[in-house]
Structures are given as structure tokens and as C-alpha cells.
Amino acid sequence: MTDAAHAMPAGEAMLPPAEAELGSGVYNEKLGMWVFLLSEVMFFTALIGSYIILRFSRPEAWAAPGEVLNIPITAVNTFILICSSVTMVKAYAAAADGHQQALRWWLVATVLIGATFVGVQAFEYTQLVHHEFVPSAGLYGSTFYTMTGFHGFHVTMGVLCMMFVTWRAFHGAYTPTDHRGVEVIGLYWHFVDLVWIILFTIVYLI
Amino acid sequence: MEHAARRHPNYIGVWFFLAVLTAAELGVAFLPRFSKQTIILFLILLAVWKALLVALYFMHLRFENNRIRLLVVAPLPLAAILVVAVIQEFR
Amino acid sequence: MTTIAAQPGEAHPAHADDRTFLRKYFFSTDHKIIGIQFLLMSLLFLLLGGILAMVIRWQMGYPNQPMPGGGVLPETMAPGGVVLPEFYTSLVTMHGTFMVFFAIMPLLVGVFGNYLIPLKIGAPDMAFPRLNMASFWIAVPAGILMIAGFFVEGGHASAGWTSYAPLSANPEYTGVSLGQQIWCVSLIVLGLSSILGAVNYISTVINLRAPGMTWFRLPLSIWALFITAILVLLAMPILSGALIMLLFDQTLGTHFFLPPQGGQPLLWQHLFWFFGHPEVYILILPAMGFVSDIIANGSRKPVFGYHSMVFAIIAIGFLGWMVWGHHMFQSGMNPTLGTSFMIATMLIAVPSAIKVFNWLGTVWGGNVRLHVPMLHALAFVSMFVIGGLSGVFMASTPVDIYIHDTYFIVAHLHYVLFGGSLFAIFAAITFWYPKMFGRLMNPTLGKIHFWLTFVFYNLVFFPMHQLGLQGHMRRIYDPSTYEFLRPLAGLNRFISISAFLLFASQILFVINFIGSWWRGRKAPENPWEDTGLEWTTPSPPPHGNWARTPTVHHAPYEFSHPRATGDFLPQTQPLPAEVGGGAPAGTPAQH
Numbered sequence: 001m002t003d004a005a006h007a008m009p010a011g012e013a014m015l016p017p018a019e020a021e022l023g024s025g026v027y028n029e030k031l032g033m034w035v036f037l038l039s040e041v042m043f044f045t046a047l048i049g050s051y052i053i054l055r056f057s058r059p060e061a062w063a064a065p066g067e068v069l070n071i072p073i074t075a076v077n078t079f080i081l082i083c084s085s086v087t088m089v090k091a092y093a094a095a096a097d098g099h100q101q102a103l104r105w106w107l108v109a110t111v112l113i114g115a116t117f118v119g120v121q122a123f124e125y126t127q128l129v130h131h132e133f134v135p136s137a138g139l140y141g142s143t144f145y146t147m148t149g150f151h152g153f154h155v156t157m158g159v160l161c162m163m164f165v166t167w168r169a170f171h172g173a174y175t176p177t178d179h180r181g182v183e184v185i186g187l188y189w190h191f192v193d194l195v196w197i198i199l200f201t202i203v204y205l206i
Numbered sequence: 207m208e209h210a211a212r213r214h215p216n217y218i219g220v221w222f223f224l225a226v227l228t229a230a231e232l233g234v235a236f237l238p239r240f241s242k243q244t245i246i247l248f249l250i251l252l253a254v255w256k257a258l259l260v261a262l263y264f265m266h267l268r269f270e271n272n273r274i275r276l277l278v279v280a281p282l283p284l285a286a287i288l289v290v291a292v293i294q295e296f297r
Numbered sequence: 298m299t300t301i302a303a304q305p306g307e308a309h310p311a312h313a314d315d316r317t318f319l320r321k322y323f324f325s326t327d328h329k330i331i332g333i334q335f336l337l338m339s340l341l342f343l344l345l346g347g348i349l350a351m352v353i354r355w356q357m358g359y360p361n362q363p364m365p366g367g368g369v370l371p372e373t374m375a376p377g378g379v380v381l382p383e384f385y386t387s388l389v390t391m392h393g394t395f396m397v398f399f400a401i402m403p404l405l406v407g408v409f410g411n412y413l414i415p416l417k418i419g420a421p422d423m424a425f426p427r428l429n430m431a432s433f434w435i436a437v438p439a440g441i442l443m444i445a446g447f448f449v450e451g452g453h454a455s456a457g458w459t460s461y462a463p464l465s466a467n468p469e470y471t472g473v474s475l476g477q478q479i480w481c482v483s484l485i486v487l488g489l490s491s492i493l494g495a496v497n498y499i500s501t502v503i504n505l506r507a508p509g510m511t512w513f514r515l516p517l518s519i520w521a522l523f524i525t526a527i528l529v530l531l532a533m534p535i536l537s538g539a540l541i542m543l544l545f546d547q548t549l550g551t552h553f554f555l556p557p558q559g560g561q562p563l564l565w566q567h568l569f570w571f572f573g574h575p576e577v578y579i580l581i582l583p584a585m586g587f588v589s590d591i592i593a594n595g596s597r598k599p600v601f602g603y604h605s606m607v608f609a610i611i612a613i614g615f616l617g618w619m620v621w622g623h624h625m626f627q628s629g630m631n632p633t634l635g636t637s638f639m640i641a642t643m644l645i646a647v648p649s650a651i652k653v654f655n656w657l658g659t660v661w662g663g664n665v666r667l668h669v670p671m672l673h674a675l676a677f678v679s680m681f682v683i684g685g686l687s688g689v690f691m692a693s694t695p696v697d698i699y700i701h702d703t704y705f706i707v708a709h710l711h712y713v714l715f716g717g718s719l720f721a722i723f724a725a726i727t728f729w730y731p732k733m734f735g736r737l738m739n740p741t742l743g744k745i746h747f748w749l750t751f752v753f754y755n756l757v758f759f760p761m762h763q764l765g766l767q768g769h770m771r772r773i774y775d776p777s778t779y780e781f782l783r784p785l786a787g788l789n790r791f792i793s794i795s796a797f798l799l800f801a802s803q804i805l806f807v808i809n810f811i812g813s814w815w816r817g818r819k820a821p822e823n824p825w826e827d828t829g830l831e832w833t834t835p836s837p838p839p840h841g842n843w844a845r846t847p848t849v850h851h852a853p854y855e856f857s858h859p860r861a862t863g864d865f866l867p868q869t870q871p872l873p874a875e876v877g878g879g880a881p882a883g884t885p886a887q888h
Contacts, residue, residue: 016504019846020420021511023504025271028424032500034274038281039492039534045285046538050553050564052289057296058559065235075232079225086221089264093214136550139559146545146553190264194257201253205235206246281531284618288535291622292567294631 011177033184037191040154044195047150048202051143061139065205068133068140070124077120078200081155084113085193092186095169095179103174103182107166110189114159121152144203151199154192161185220263227256324434326426327840331433332412333733335403336726338440340810342399345444349392351800356380356388358793360775373452382774383472386455389772391447393458394480397580398487399440401714404722405583406491406529407436410498410522412733416831416838417519419507419847424500432494439487446479454480457772459573462554462565466546474547481544488537491529498526507830509849513607514868516829516853517600520607521586524614525579532575539568566628570621578617581681581713582610584721585652588674590853591724592656594827595671596663597864599854602655609648609655616645626694627701635694642692649685653678664857664864668825669743673724676751680716684709687762702772705765711758723747723806730810731824735836736817738809746805753799757792764788826865828855833869 012018014027024031055062065071091106125145128134135145165185168174174182234240234248262268267275322330355364367378374384411429415422423429446453453476456465460480468474502523506515515523542553543565552560593600600606622630622638656678665671687709691697700706723746730738769782776782776789823832834843847869855866860873 019508020504021506021508023506024273024277026274028500028504031274031504032425032428032496034277035496035499035530036492038278039495039530041281041285042531043534043538045288046535046568047542049285049289049292050538050542050568053292053296053564054553054559054561056293057561061559071232071235075228078228082221082224082228085260085264086217089217093217096214134550135545136552139552142542142545142551142553142560145549146542146551150541187265190260193264194260197256197260198253201231201249205231205249284531287618288567288571291634292564294634295563295567296561297631 013178014180014183027180029180029184030187033187037187040191040195044147044150047143047147048198051147051202054139054143058139063140068128068131069144069204070127071204073120073124074200074204077117077124078196080113080120081117081193081196084110084117085190087113088186088189092179092182095174095182096176098176100169100172100174104166104169107162107169107182111159111162111166114155114162114189118152118155118159121148121155147199147203151192151195154195158185158189158192162189215263215268217263220259224256224259227252227259324430326422326430328411328415328423328426328429329733329838331429332408332410334433335407335411335436336733338437339400339403339408342395342440343401343404346392346395346400347800347803349388349395351797352380353385353388353392354793354796356385356774357776358790360777383452383455385774386471386772387447387453387473387476390454390457390460390480391443394443394454394484396714397458397576398484399443401580401718401722402491402576403436405580405718406498406522406525407433407494409518409583409587409725409729410494410526412729413518413831414498414501414522415505416732416834416842417516417829418502418505418510419830419843419849420501420505421841421843421846423497424505425497428493429497432490432497435493436487436490439483439490442479442483442486446476446483449475449479452476459569460543460565461569462543462546462562463556463560466543466554466560466565468547478544478547481540481547485537485540485544488533488540491533492537495526495530495533498522499530502526507847507849510830510868511849513604514849514852516586517589517603517606517610518583518586520610521582521584521589524610525582528575528579528582528614528617532572532579535568536572536576539565539572542568563625563628563630566625566630567621570624571618573624574621575614575617577713578613580718582613584677584718584725585610587721587725587728588656588677589659590827590829591670591674591728592659592678593854593856594728594825595666595668595674596660597666597856598659598663599852599856600655601658601661602651603852603854605651606655609651612648613645616641616648620645623692623697626697639692639694643689646685646689646692653682653685669738669740669747670724670728670825672744672747673720673727676747677717677720677724680712680720680754683759684712684716687712700765702770703765704761704769704771707771708758708761708765711761715754715758720751723750726810728825729831730813731820732831732836732838734814734817735820736813737820737824738813738817742805742809746802746809749802749805750799753795753802756795757799760788760792764792823867826863828853828865828867830868833867 016023016025016027087106087109091103091110094100094102094106133141133144135141162185165181168181231249231252234245234252237245240248261278267278321327325331325334352364355362355367361379363378364375364380365378367375367380370378370384373381375381380388411423414420451468451473453473454460454465455471455473456477460477464470465477468477471477502515502519542551545551546553546555546560552558554560554562554565556562589600589606619641620638622634623642626635626638660675687705691700691706691709727738727743730736764785767781767785769776769785773779777786820836822835824836825832830847830849831838833847849868850871851866851868853868855861855868855872857864858866858872860875862873866872
């Protein structure tokens with residue numbers, strides 16, 4: 001019997017396991033990533049939930065929107081991250097359609113735009129610190145840096161994984177019948193964008 | 207899911223809509239005519255709308271089977287319980 | 298080999314197993330090896346937690362007296378062998394921490410989740426074998442770090458295993474700085490290991506069940522592990538978030554839990570217990586699952602009320618999210634909130650009671666075999682009842698206001714965690730040892746170990762209910778400083794002596810475990826004559842578990858089937874055909 005990975009008919013990699021009872025209806029890696037994302041939902045719930053609770057308990061500890069934080073730059077950065085979600089999903093579509101060149105360049109774009117987001121965020125941090133808005137600056141500073149910092153950490157991890165996927169794409173690893181890696185990193189990436197959509201609203205605008 | 211004759215959703219269209227909603231958020235946040243409560247409500251609605259667009263179209267939840275959709279929404283009530291319950295401490 | 302999507306490069310049974318020693322036993326992706334790795338690591342921590350308990354009991358039984366052998370401890374911990382108060386508080390903290398996070402949880406989930414899930418559902422391995430390996434190797438540094446905390450300046454964490462802020466956030470209160478930070482970091486790392494493990498268990502149970510293994514044909518051990526994995530997945534990240542905020546308060550000057558500048562100590566308690574309550578169900582549900590499997594086997598009968606058992610597990614898992622405030626009745630939290638927690642807590646006794654009745658219903662009228670796992674499983678049921686009953690007292694807010702933070706609570710938690718979980722762990726280890734190591738444990742040693750443990754365990758923990766009702770607080774260094782506790786000194790000493798004897802009795806288990814591995818009788822494929830899928834493959838199973846994916850034909854626990862020739866029917870064997878059509882009255886429903 002040959003190695004299991006080659007014994008499968010084309011396309012079966014992206015279907016649920018063949019010789020098994022009906023489970024989730026999707027292949028293992030996609031199920032695994034969704035399950036992992038649920039844990040991430042709870043993680044951000046702890047951070048964002050604490051922010052909401054603390055703000056309820058002492059609203060006067062917060063400045064008005066825009067007073068301390070730079071809304072214009074962050075609004076642009078939000079748009080930048082949304083763009084990277086679009087390039088990501090275009091990469092996925094390219095993989096599904098077998099357009100190797102498009103796949104590679106959409107992935108490169110996602111990496112670059114994602115890295116830009118992190119860079120702008122880091123720049124924003126240096127500006128804030130310069131104006132003495134630091135993590136120890138009351139409840140406002142504590143919650144701001146913890147929430148955005150861990151989001152930024154997740155984006156950074158995403159960029160690193162994306163670089164790996166891009167490298168694999170340049171080696172032709174993804175075909176229309178098996179582009180699991182692209183779909184799975186895509187789910188993570190969109191999730192990170194989704195969290196930012198929430199964060200931007202409640203941290204910067206409210 | 208069949209991958210053979212696949213038609214993709216209009217990703218660019220969704221992108222445009224997300225941009226519009228983001229602009230709307232900025233508008234609402236800084237419009238003086240609404241009360242603080244109303245502004246917050248609108249902002250949250252707009253944010254949730256954007257999040258749903260990303261989840262449904264970019265993460266393809268619109269096209270997944272019900273099991274996956276059920277899996278995904280399951281923890282949300284838990285998150286709500288935590289926040290709602292603990293806020294009672296500070297009313 | 299099956300057509301289940303395999304990781305590239307993964308060995309499978311049709312090929313010769315040509316992995317190196319290191320790949321086979323150390324950096325293995327095989328769920329069975331990883332399960333055994335967790336077993337060895339957790340047993341070491343169980344021993345360490347037990348040693349800490351001995352020092353605690355010395356101080357409680359013989360306050361301020363030099364401990365035999367205490368001279369080996371440094372001056373910062375026990376000068377002249379006399380335990381210092383600061384060291385004592387780190388002892389109670391670390392006993393709880395090691396036992397909960399590094400012993401019981403990994404024993405139940407890391408060991409048996411890993412070992413049993415693929416085998417009992419008919420899969421060749423976990424859905425993500427390399428992630429599984431990562432899970433183990435991430436837990437190891439977490440454990441090393443947690444031990445290292447004893448050797449840093451200021452000593453180890455001393456704010457209790459619950460690490461309440463601001464006690465844990467402000468080093469001026471405990472005098473401990475680095476130790477508390479290490480505690481946080483270690484648990485954050487361990488949390489990652491647990492979450493990745495949960496992703497694996499959940500994905501595997503959902504997607505890799507063999508043909509015929511429908512949801513309601515899963516053994517209860519797997520249902521329990523599945524629901525537990527969901528609890529781990531959703532609860533551990535809350536702890537991780539809380540630990541990060543605590544760590545930032547300790548190191549970055551943030552103000553999440555420190556009152557000056559607006560921090561809220563109650564927020565820590567809510568976050569911790571929102572995790573902490575599901576955590577205690579994580580510590581009991583798998584145990585309940587193993588006990589169901591073993592009691593069915595020992596009674597030679599199907600589990601009574603299988604479906605209600607499944608719904609009870611789900612109900613406990615679900616309700617467990619709504620009761621966390623019952624750990625906080627004394628905290629000064631909103632009283633209306635307190636009442637809703639009281640009601641939810643009383644409700645959760647119902648599914649637990651259903652399970653107890655069903656275990657009893659399983660044994661009743663069975664052809665009972667009192668093998669060693671069965672003894673431990675029956676002990677589980679009776680001890681869990683006691684622990685559960687004391688829980689009903691504590692669920693009532695007015696009662697809890699009196700007994701909170703007394704030894705009544707200590708009695709309760711040890712009845713459910715030792716009387717419950719640990720007996721179930723002994724049962725499970727003994728039951729699945731032959732499958733894991735290909736050897737049988739010595740039954741005589743096993744029975745002596747069981748009885749000594751059972752007797753001494755009750756002598757240690759039952760009197761603690763009395764101590765608590767008479768007002769003996771927990772975590773205190775010297776009871777003799779309190780006038781009203783002086784009459785209890787004799788009882789404390791009795792408990793301590795019983796504890797030393799309890800600890801000594803465990804030597805028999807150690808001898809049995811190690812000795813049988815080395816020289817035990819070789820185990821056949823199915824020494825317990827059980828119906829589970831794991832018993833249809835050699836002991837120990839080969840890499841990949843089966844040459845061909847098994848097919849499941851019926852529900853678990855088909856013992857004493859009226860039309861079968863033997864007294865058990867493996868799940869891979871079809872039910873005997875009916876003669877003349879129509880099931881005879883009393884035949885279990887065929888799913």
C-alpha cells in the first residue's frame with residue numbers, strides 16, 4: 001500500500017475524512033482552525049470584557065475619543081487591515097481557481113500590508129509614550145495597551161505564518177484540489193481583522 | 207463543498223461596503239447632534255455589521271454547513287454572560 | 298491503511314516502523330506515547346504535590362516543631378526544620394497549584410484524552426499528531442518553570458492557588474515578587490498546551506470516528522472527555538487573559554486589580570472563577586466517564602440509562618458556566634447576583650445525582666467482578682456522593698457565609714478531587730495499564746493499596762468537615778494562636794498521622810506500577826473482557842492502532858447480551874441475529 005497522502009483521489013484532501021462517520025462536514029484542518037478561533041474569542045472576551053467592566057465602574061478614568069489617541073491614523077490603519085483581508089481572500093480565490101501567479105502575489109501583498117499595520121501601530125505606540133500615555137497611565141492606559149498589544153501580537157504571529165505560507169506558495173504547494181494551508185491561514189487572518197473591527201470601535205471611537 | 211464550478215462572492219464589493227461602514231462610523235462618532243448613548247448604539251451596530259460581513263463573506267460562513275455555523279456561535283452567549291453578570295457589580 | 302487524511306511523512310502500520318529511538322519515544326507524534334509521557338510527568342507532580350501536603354500536615358499536626366528530615370530545607374524555608382510562616386503560605390499555594398494544574402488535570406485529560414480517544418473511536422491517531430507532540434513539549438517548560446519558583450529570591454508564589462488580587466498583584470503584601478510572576482508565566486504557558494490539546498481532542502472526536510461509531514455509540518469516557526475538552530477550550534483562555542492582566546499589574550504598573558487608580562479586585566475573582574468553576578468540572582467529568590466504563594465492565598451490564606448519562610454530562614458542562622459566583626459568596630459581590638448563583642448551583646446537583654443513580658442501577662443485579670479498577674470505581678461513587686452532598690450545603694449562601702474558607706471547604710474539595718478524581722485515576726490507570734504497557738499490574742498489591750488508601754483517606758478528610766464547622770480556617774499557619782482552635786489540636790494531629798500513613802501506602806502503587814512494567818505478566822489483547830474498541834488490538838497497540846479501520850456495529854457496553862454466547866460483545870462484532878424476527882422483551886434497543 002502506498003503512502004496515504006498519495007493514495008487519495010484528487011481533491012479529497014479538502015473534504016471531510018473519507019472513512020469516518022459524518023462529523024463536521026469539513027476537513028480536519030479547517031475544523032481545527034475554527035475550534036482554535038473559538039478559544040481566541042474567549043481570550044479576547046477576557047481582555048475586552050474586562051475593559052468594558054472597568055470602564056463601567058469608573059468612566060471618568062477615560063478621556064474623550066480623539067483627545068489622547070490618534071483617530072485619523074488609526075482609521076487609516078483600520079482600512080489598511082481590511083485591505084489585507086481582501087488580498088487574503090483574493091489569494092484564497094486564486095488558489096481555488098489554480099491561478100498560481102495571482103496566489104503568490106496576493107499573498108505577498110497580504111504580508112506587506114499586514115506588516116504595515118503592525119508598523120503603524122508600533123509608530124502610534126512610540127508617539128503615545130512620548131506624550132506620557134503609558135500602560136501605567138490609569139485604567140485607560142492599562143486597558144488600551146493590553147488589548148491593542150495582544151491584538152498586535154496576534155497580527156504579528158499571523159504575518160509570520162503568512163510568510164511561511166507565501167514561501168510554500170512560491171514552491172507550488174497549493175493546488176485547486178489542495179489549498180488547505182491558504183484557507184486555514186485565511187481564517188486566522190480574517191479573525192484577527194474582525195477583532196480589530198471591534199477594538200477600533202470600542203477603544204478609539206467610544 | 208464542491209470546488210469544481212466555484213463562483214466566488216463579490217469580495218471587492220464587500221470591501222467597498224466595509225470602507226463605507228468605516229467612514230460611517232467616523233461620521234457618527236463625531237457628529238454633535240446625537241446623545242452619547244445613541245452614538246454608542248450606532249457605533250456598536252456598525253461594528254457588528256462590519257464583523258458579520260467579514261465572517262460571512264471572507265470567512266465563508268455564509269456558504270458553510272449548519273454544523274460549523276452552530277459551532278461558531280456557541281461560545282458567544284458565554285462571553286455575554288460573563289460581561290453582563292459582572293457589570294451588575296458596578297451599577 | 299485508511300484513506301483518512303494523513304500528515305505527510307507519517308508512518309503507518311503497513312510499512313516497517315523505521316523511526317529512530319528519539320522519534321519513537323521522545324519526540325513522538327503517536328498519541329499513545331504522548332499519553333504515556335503525560336502520565337510519567339503527571340505522576341511526578343502528583344508525588345511532589347503529595348510531599349508538599351506532608352509538610353503542611355506536619356505543621357498542622359505539630360505546629361512550630363522541627364520536622365523530621367526538615368534539616369535538608371534551606372534557612373529561608375525552614376530554619377532548624379521548623380517551617381516558616383512565609384514558606385507555609387507558599388506550600389499551601391503550591392500544593393493546590395501542582396495538584397490541580399500539573400497532576401489531576403493532565404492525568405485526566407492529557408493522559409487519557411490522548412491515550413483513549415483515538416483508540417476508543419477507531420482512529421489511527423489524533424487529528425493533528427504534530428500539534429499533539431507540541432502540546433506535551435510546551436507543558437514541560439511550564440512545569441520546570443513552576444518548580445523553579447521555589448528557588449528564586451523571595452520564595453515561591455504565596456497568594457493561594459486562586460491568587461487573589463491585590464494580594465498577588467502587590468509584592469508588598471506577601472513579600473513575594475518574582476515567585477508570583479513565575480507562577481503567572483508558567484500557567485500562561487501551560488494554558489497554551491491545554492488549549493492546543495483541546496483543539497486536537499475536539500477535532501478528533503468530531504471528525505475521526507470510525508464507520509458505525511455514531512454519537513450515541515460513543516463510550517461515556519469519550520463523551521466525558523469531549524465535553525471536558527470543550528470546557529478546556531473555552532475556559533482556559535479566560536484564565537490566560539486574567540493572568541496576563543495580573544502579570545502586567547505586577548510588572549508594568551497597570552491597574553487592572555490594584556485599587557489605587559481604579560483597579561477592581563473583584564474583577565480578578567470573577568475572571569478567575571469564571572474559569573475556575575468549569576475547571577473543577579474539567580477535573581471531575583473525565584473521571585465520571587472512566588468510572589462509567591469500568592463499572593459497566595465490572596458489573597457485566599450495560600450502563601443504566603446511557604442516554605441520560607450523556608445528557609447529564611452535557612448538562613453539567615453547560616450549567617457549570619453559570620455557577621462561578623458560589624466561590625465568591627463572601628466577597629461582597631452584588632447580593633442579587635449571589636442569589637442567582639445559589640439557585641444555579643443547587644440545580645447542578647440534579648444531573649450529578651442522575652449519574653450516581655445510574656451507576657448504582659448499573660451495578661444492581663449485575664454479575665459483579667470486584668477487580669481492582671472496580672474497587673476504585675465504586676469508591677469513586679461513594680466518595681463523590683459525600684463530596685457532592687457537602688457541596689449542597691455550601692451552595693446555600695447563608696450556610697456558606699459561615700463555612701467559607703474553613704476546613705469544611707477543604708474537606709469538600711478533597712472528597713471530590715481525591716475521593717472522586719484520584720480514585721478514578723487509580724481505576725483508570727489499573728484498567729488501561731495492560732493496554733499501555735502490555736503487562737498486567739499485580740492484583741494483590743492493587744487490592745492492598747486500594748484498601749489502605751481508602752481507609753486512611755477517609756481518616757484524613759472526613760474529620761475536616763468537623764474542623765471546618767468548628768471554625769478552623771484554611772491556609773493558616775499556626776492554629777494554636779487561636780484560643781477557640783486549641784481544643785482541635787488533637788483532631789489535627791490525628792489527621793496528620795493518618796495523612797502520613799496515607800502517603801506511605803502509595804509506595805505500594807509505585808512498586809506495582811514500576812515493577813509490573815519491568816516484570817509483570819504479559820497482557821493479552823483483552824484482559825478485562827471489555828467491549829471497547831481498544832481491546833480489539835494488541836497490548837500495546839502498534840503505531841496506527843489497526844491495520845484496517847474498524848467498523849462499529851452497536852452501542853457500547855453490550856455485556857450479558859441475551860443472545861450472545863459469551864458475556865460480552867465487542868463493539869466491532871455485530872449483534873447476534875434474531876431468530877424468527879422481533880426482539881424478545883427486555884433486549885436492549887439496537888441503535
